[in-house]
Amino acid sequence: MIGDMPERLVKLYASEFAISTAIYKGSGKRFFNSIAEQLDIPTTEPRYNKDGECVGEKAMSMDVLKDEISDNIGPNTLLIFPEAKRLTTGVRYWLEDAISNGVKVICFAAANPGKDIFLEMLEIELELPSDKLIRETMQAEANRMGLNITRSRLAELQPLAGRNPMLARKVIRNERLGLNQKASPQHTQYVVVMPLVIACLMAFGVMRFIGMGTRNKGLYIFGGIALISGMTLKQVGQVRGARKRLGQ
Amino acid sequence: MAITHAVIAAGGVSLLLGTADPLPLGLAVLGSQLPDLDTTTSVIGQIAFPISSWIEDRFPHRSITHCLLATVTLAALSLVTGYVLGEIKVWMALPLAHVLACFADCFTRQGVQLFWPIPVWAVSVANPRRRIYTGGPAEYWVLAIATAVLVAGIWLAGVGGPQAQVSRSLGLRDDAIATYNRNVSTSEVWAEITGVWIDDRTDASGKYLILENQGSEFIITDGKSIYQTGKNIIVNKLLTKAGEASQRIVKSLTLNDQDLSPVLQNLLSSNPGSTIYLTGSIAVDFPEEIQPVSGGRQLQTLTVSGEAVELNYHPLELAIAQLSDQWATGSITALILQ
Secondary structure: OOOOHHHHHHHHHOOOOEEEEOOOOOOHHHHHHHHHHHOOOOOEEEEEOOOOOEEEEEEOOHHHHHHHHHHHOOOOEEEEEOOHHHOOHHHHHHHHHHHHOOOEEEEOOOOOOOOHHHHHOOOOOOOOOOHHHHHHHHHHHHHHOOOOOOHHHHHHHHHHHOOOHHHHHHHHHHHHHOOOOOOOOOOOOEEEOHHHHHHHHHHHHHHHHHHHHOOOHHHHHHHHHHHHHHHHHHHHOOOOOOOOOOOO | OHHHHHHHHHHHHHHHHOOOOHHHHHHHHHHHHHHHHHOOOOHHHHHOHHHHHHHHHHOOOOOHHHOHHHHHHHHHHHHHHHHHHOOHHHHOHHHHHHHHHHHHHOOEOOOEOOOOOOOOEEEOOOOHHHOEOOOOHHHHHHHHHHHHHHHHHHHHHHOOOHHHHHHHHOOOHHHHHHHHHHHOOOEEEEEEEEEEEOOOOOEOOEEEEEEEEEOOEEEEEOOOOEEEEOOOEEEEEEEEEEEEEOOEEEEEEEEEEEEHHHHHHHHHHHOOOOEEEEEEEEEEOOHHHOOOOOOOOOOOOEEEEOOEEEEEEEEHHHHHHHHOOOEEEEEEEEEEEO
16 A cells, blocks of 8 residues: 555655656646755746846746756755656656666556556555454544444445445545445445356366266266356356447 | 255255154254344244344355355254264254255355355355345245255165165166065065076066065066076065065074975964975985976976986975975985964
């Protein structure tokens, strides 16, 4: 879980590095401005009139800002990006040069995008948050929304959230609207056990061979019938309707 | 729903353990409810409130009590209890029901943490829309099917289990022999035969008393004559069923140039009301006086070759009539059906 880890990293390495942490929120210029301001890098440049006289200051363009930051960062700079998956191609390519100049970069993401700069970075997978933390998150969200929810109901709703705090909060919001009765889990912490069912069915295949080897016709026939019946039921279970809804 | 779990587990246990006894089925019902010990809203959770409340406060629903680790723990406890009480198979119903209930929950939308403490939810299929939700219409279908399985399981347990029933339905000889071996010492065993006479291929279907099993064939009688399946009757299907209680005694007689009449009369008088068949080989002084019953469809139960007389399930009354005044040497085995 990422949680407050970026803030804690900032505190931890504040004495060793010049640190900047930024989240891309749609505007590249604001993103680079934020980085520059945290590193005490100027974000403005002199404005000149027609005669070449300085008449004030103007905000740097994004390209100029990028170059300015690049000129002022080095091995003693640490850049932290809590939502690294949002970083645009342009930002990532700029970071590529920064990394090659010795800048330390820490990216946090729910999943490794597995391309350009992410391929070069060392990957550390964080542990899932504990059940206790998810429960506390749900309780806190319920308190925030003024929703009175029992411990029993929290335990029932927790499987819908898995170990994802964002889903934990969403489940509580859904509960407030009464949407959890037929809700499906949205987390991806699941494993499909149908192969186990098929493996269990194969026991009847083993039974069939035992019957064949020991000339026990009853075992042979029963094993065969049970195996085929089970496989048939599995096929019947795969009957499906439309995969898409109207408009999809 | 608790009742769905109970019926699924009881049906599964009756099929897998081949039992219709109340104790294992009761343990199955109990074992099926144990997973829901993690919520205070369940029946078992309300009964064991302090435990369910403690679990509920610490773990998500369908995690610690729905896992294979819990099944293994239950199995260990059941094994010890079963060993102490001398009923291991019966007590295995408890963990079996637990794992069936947990596995059934894999087919619900939320799934279960089958591999707890690994925090993954075991589900039947990846698409949650293809899984059922608790209390929905699909659960009533599951309940109806599970009830049918339970009824079938109880019925099958009464007739020897699914495999035996398949063998019986198909009229397999293995099952017929097994049924014969299982019952012959305490009761009559009857053969319901579907087949034709070997001589003219007319219908020979009917109910015959089995005298003996020889290899994969039977020596049978309809009360009048003796027949052998495969030799006198071509059998298409043969089902064996236990009849009335009966005692079966096998007695050996050794003859050393003795008059047969008193020996056979003594055998008859010492077993009043019994049906007796003789099998063996003897040598007689006047073989030309013996008139074997020949022809017809029945098994040749008496054959004469020189001085040697071979008896093969020959009825005692007939032997007394045919072998009177004969002096014989050899040995005879008498099959006495009381």
